[in-house]
Amino acid sequence: MREILRAAADRATAYLEGLDDRAVAPNPDAVARLRALDIPMPDEPTAAESVLRELDEVCSPATIGIAGPRFYGFVIGGSLPTALAANWLASAWDQNTGLYNITPATAVLEQVSLKWMLDLLGLPPDCAGAFVTGTTVAHISALAAARHSVLARAGWNVEADGLFGAPPITVVIGQEAHPTLTKALGVIGLGRNRVIRVPVDAQGRMIASKMPRLSGPSIVCAQAGNLNTGSFDPLREICERGREAGAWIHIDGAFGLWARVAPSRAHLTDGIELADSWATDGHKWLNVPYDSGLAFVRDGDALRAAMAITAEYLPTVSEHRNPSDYTPELSRRARGVDIWAALRSLGRRGVAEMVEKNCRQARRFAEALTGAGYEVLNDVVLNQVMVSFGDPELTNRIIAGIQLDGTCWCGGTVWQGRTAMRISVISWATTDEDVERSIQAILRVAAQERGLD
């Protein structure tokens, strides 16, 4: 056992150390060689060392360098070495972290990291929390609590009686809401399309004065951190309007909630603490391994009403917090361990510096690209930069060229009808030198492609 685990640690370390010198995009020949995996179900056992070697030799070169310092796609972050190490230890523990009585260590780590995050993020200290796979499931969990609460107030028990015949719920979202929010609304039976969409401004921010007048059971979903622009809805105004009408206010803060930790960005989140629930990711700005999402819910009873199960063979009655009383899953990995390790190692100052650094680096990208004559389409308020190199065809060709060059990786997007390249700076590993190297590569490829124009 010792040998195989050491071998895995050695291979993983060599992989991570190698990321600085290889193309960020997966090697196309290596991707083609993945075909080698497609063999019939083996009849006989294979030695552990061969299994590991096959994985590393066939698959490592076919991975994309998300864990490396120059991946700027999708707003997703890397893994802090301490969080990764803690994740390995937690995998070795193999704790099924549903019930305190069975897995006290990992249950307590969740509880402590929940308390720390509420403090760090400036949310009400007695919020309940769900440690789930990602913001998508955090939305599902928080919105299930919302559904419970607004219908309970209308005299309807949705967990017992379902939605058929229930009083209708008005759901309000911004025109630029993340598609996972509408997916979550669909999953919990509130409908992807029966929502009221509020118009947004040029940065994608909901225009609060255009919110509908609310009455009866209502849920308002606002966004802290637009996937393209990084902009924030006017949270204080939305929360105040929603509260006045007795609506439940839910915030999508998948990465943007972490702006609250950074002194120079915290103003963007002003009023966010007035909401009823918040969804965010640990695997984005906190830089812990996948999968790690979080729902924070002010009314813990509502979340438990939506999520807790009771079955006689399970010791759910306990004075301790049972993690599975708050989540869609029963059996689950110990997500609190990686989060605890990240927070313990960085401290408040370390998290703030990471967020500040990435925001500063995003500004540097914007400055350099603007300086070179390219158009940055968004106000760079956070860590997101959108740049157009000209017409859509040229912009797409330059994005493909940058991915092929391999120094860094940026994806494409269409923002309010305009084709753009998106740069998301959100990794602990990205140094200022990485940013300069990436800028040089982007400008070089752009000049080449324009020369061919």
Ligand SMILES: *Cc1c(COP(=O)(O)O)cnc(C)c1O
């Ligand atoms: C990433 C993201 C999501 C979805 O999060 P997952 O962890 O992928 O489920 C939702 N909203 C926003 C704003 C995001 O950036």
